[in-house]
Amino acid sequence: MLGISVYFKDLDVEYLKEAAQCGAKYVFTSLHIPEEDYSDLDQKLPLFLNTCQQLGLQVVPDVSPVTFDKLKVEKGDYHRLKEMGFESLRLDYGFDNYETVKQLQKDFYLMLNASVVNKEYLDGAIEAGVDMTKIALTHNFYPRKETGLGIEAFNHKNEIFKKYGLTIQAFICGDVLKRFPLYEGLPTLECHREKHPLCAAVELIHDCGIKDVLIGDSKASIETLRSIQAYMEGKKLYIKAHLEKNYQYLYDQEIQIRKDQAEQVIRLAVQRVSDVEVYHNTRRPRGSITMQNALAGRYSGEIHLNKIDMGMDARVNVIGFIHPEYVELLNYIDNDTIIIFEKL
Structure with a gap:
């Protein structure tokens, strides 16, 4: 499925509406970026969550210990996150405890950090009774040039994940507004940093077998989103x-x-x-x-x-x-x- 990313500094409700019309299903956001301005989060967050709910967009917040401070929520109070309207979580930490994962699965669909998950972890999760149908693996994006993943290592790791039937998610750059503070694009693969987003998305889908592709940057053109969705739905290449x-x-x-x-x-x-x-x-x-x-x-x-x-x-x-x-x-x-x- 197609996804976009939204950061509160660049929040654009019209972009959310247009992306949903294009077929986007996911909205990634980070709640622990040091450079983000959270001073008016009490106003922007309800607007963001309500808009996504009305549009049928699944919000995927990147959660770390800092998140609770930013949201002015007691550390580890995931129940409060649910009350605020979050239905999915992308966990950057804490999922090494299988009991925590099982508990969170009662309220959330979980995305785990694909960069640190391995075969041993997945085998342990199954043995511990983790519901593997409520887990996806989300690769990181890399804001700094020259730090993105290589495609061979990326494919090798994903081949392991696919044997468990897990959904794998990866990021590509936007072509309208790069994300602060570096503005160098937010791809998973370094080779995609300078590519047109459609080419990057098609390579992930066609050659890497990735089903969920998300724009990492603050904004992509609506034309680009439509083109990616058309390829996902019916292998139509504009x-x-x-x-x-x-x-x-x-x-x-x-x-x-x-x-x-x-x-x-x-x-x-x-x-x-x-x-x-x-x-x-x-x-x-x-x-x-x-x-x-x-x-x-x-x-x-x-x-x-x-x-x-x-x-x-x-x-x-x-x-x-x-x-x-x-x-x-x-x-x-x-x-x-x-x-x-x-x-x-």
Whole structure:
């Protein structure tokens, strides 16, 4: 499922409403950020919780000992957190005590810190009678550049978690408002820090088997949220592209992929057209959108997306290109993906 993050310094009720309309289900927030301004929390927190409840958004607060001080609640008074409207908790500490976890499960759905959970912990939890259906594992995000996880170690750890049937959650950056105080993005994987959020989300889903993807930063564009949700729901990929004038009819269409996948190009399942004129024969860098012309014989009219750099071919017209930020999506297109070209 899709999630966003909200921090009280940047609280935007309209963003919550729009995200819910896009299909978001989770709202992560932290209640122990040192740089956060909690001076008006008594006003903002009820507004935040009531809005999320009305919109059907599940609030996931990151809880540590500092949280109780910030909320002016007696330390360890989880019952008070429930009274305030929290239904889920992301525990940064304290879950090494299985009895505590079992007790909290009576009132909350729990997200545990995936960075410190291991096979031994999970085996112990099962033996202790912890309800594994009421637990998810949430990876950290990393505000400082160069500190995010590597994808190989991330995948290796997740393979262990998947054997227990656990939901795994990870974060990607936003593309509108980065979170204070560093404004360097909040991804789980370091390789996602500079990527477009859609590319990062699709990689997590397609290659890493992650089902819950959350925006870590204060805000992502509504267009980005819609695009991620469309891929989650029906493997629809909205790809920003430029098409030459005569081929702009391809915009905003749901285009399927041929079932027999080629190694070097992605072949679109569009009807071929005979006698396509020879036009714009030039080199074809990765991300080019091309059409076979009349010199290709019965292949005339077939449309390809280039997965690699190629030279000029008199039989191939270059009719457009994918926006550079979206070219990486070519890595994740398979025969049940649906492509929708969007105008730049």
